[in-house]
Amino acid sequence: MTAPSARRSLRAVAILTRKYLADLARNPAMTLSAAIPVLCSLLFRLIWAEQSGLSPDASALVVIATLYAVMFEALIASSTFIMYAMAEEREKGVLVTLLRCGVTRGQTVAARLTSGFAAFAASCAACCLLLLPDPTVTLPVALVGIASQLPLFLAGAALGLRAHTQMSTMSLSVPLTIGGMLPFLLSGFEAAIPIVPYLPNGGAFPFMIALVTGGDSLSALPLALLTTALWTAAATFFLAWMLRKESREGDGFGE
């Protein structure tokens, strides 16, 4: 790719990202999806944390609430902001219109990922701010928590490429939902806890728990980063494969 065409491509991605973010803001269902975890965090803060003070029980609840907020938001964002939005774009003929205007499928996916992940990050950061008033804890938890969900988003985009209708996202999002919830579900079983750090979006869990509860977070960091990096690479490969497959199947002119 030459420099001018790379510039043109980046410009197209930027324009599309801006458009997709505006679409998210204009769509009440999407806005509500982004707002629900924030509202829940706010309620938790007002009702539970304030009443319980800083007791050990409250601290454990904060950990659970934070993990839940991050994970729930990631699940909503990857399936709604990415998969569902991609399927809607395709079903309503907007995608072919874009393709006929010279936009590539890769550019639309890149823009969709950027906008979806940005919306998730903003919502997640708001949850962390509400749940973790200590800024020395909030920032690393938010950063690692957000980054650890990247594989989920990439997989969501890959599955979104296969979603031809909005209804089909219902079935396609099942593996994503189960995979995304696994770390949270397995945390409840003593025997399964050692598996959690190796799950696609579970790498950051031990680190976040250690950070919030005041444990040794630094020792948990390398594993969190490594697991996230590996799963991100795998999801990227899956996305690239799907993208290549889809590009071969259609270019907006029924080929």
Place this chain on the structure above:
Amino acid sequence: MTEYASADKLLADLGESAHIECGRETSIKLARAVRRRFATRRCAFALEADAGCPRDTVTSHLRFFSQLAGGAVHHEDAVAHFGLRGIARAKLRDLPASQAALVRLARASLFQPEVCLIERPLSDLDAEGRASALAWMSEAEERGCRFVTTLQPLREALLMPGIALWCEDGRFIEVAHDEDDSTAPPDGAFDEVRVCKIPAKADAATLLFDPREIDFIESANKQNHVSVRGSLYPTPLTMDELDDELSRFGFFRCHRSYIVNAQRVAKVERYTRNSFNLTLNDANRTSLPLSKGRAQELHERLGLTREARAAHATSEAREAHTARTAQDGRADSAACGGAEGTAAAQAAPEGASAPTSRPDRTRAASPTGEEDPKARTARDDRSREARGDRGGRAGEARPTRRAARTEGGPR
């Protein structure tokens, strides 16, 4: 008649815009072929299946595509050109088909294309929309843009600048150009009535239409069709035969492929330098192409030109004068009892009281039904005078069927 074996061959010789009567499948094939052939050039596509985000407004939709196109054309310019200001804040999902079609064209215009493929560019548009669409196409073509449009029916192809073709078994056949050597006769001869029925097929039956029922005749894909109350019926007659038969009933050959019932014409519009359009008041409010070379003649026939109006005014004045003279003559002849005066008195009031939109209506007839030679000479003089400011060109340049018919009397 030029023929192209495939879409690629047609595009290879794309010297001017091509407007093709074809179905959706061929549209897609053509779009692919355009994309393949002009991959390195700025292309724009406006297909019927195109859609924007339903929650977008017209302005936000066009702004977005203007940005994607590089911003060469500001979206507000497109909004203004296509007359979309009134619906600028309307959501795309709420737009009726006519406005959605205009938005598609406006979007294509943002790309300043060198090659532009449009599917059914005029089909859903109202008269105003057609005017702005054709104006844009004309401007873009002057800038060097080549349009490939796919549409149905063929008459829409003839409204646009460029060549018209139809598709048959994957081949593209060019419609012969409508030259300016129209052999249609000048106005007149509307008043001859003769029993005439136009045969047409409907399933196994042969229908016989009264010419007055017919809205227009269309020649498409080597078959002529009679349009009656919004339906088309194939007729075995050729266009020339139909023209000959129907011209006496006020039909006018507005295009090589179209004969229109002049009584049905509700509107004559000039979209671009070379593009004329007739809107009929038939069941479908059909638009028909009007050849540049035949436009003047139609205007004359409908009395829309200055010359025609002047001719009619002169004719009316002369008829009034003739009527007065005849009345005076009748008084004189009553006194003298002359036979010649009586004949003039019988002829003159008839001409004077008749609607004077056509000079031929002043034709005087002898009691036997044959035209009086004197009255005929007077009529010819009036006709010559009426056309005098045209230097007799119309009469001299086209002394064709109509002139022969007028001089030869009823057939």
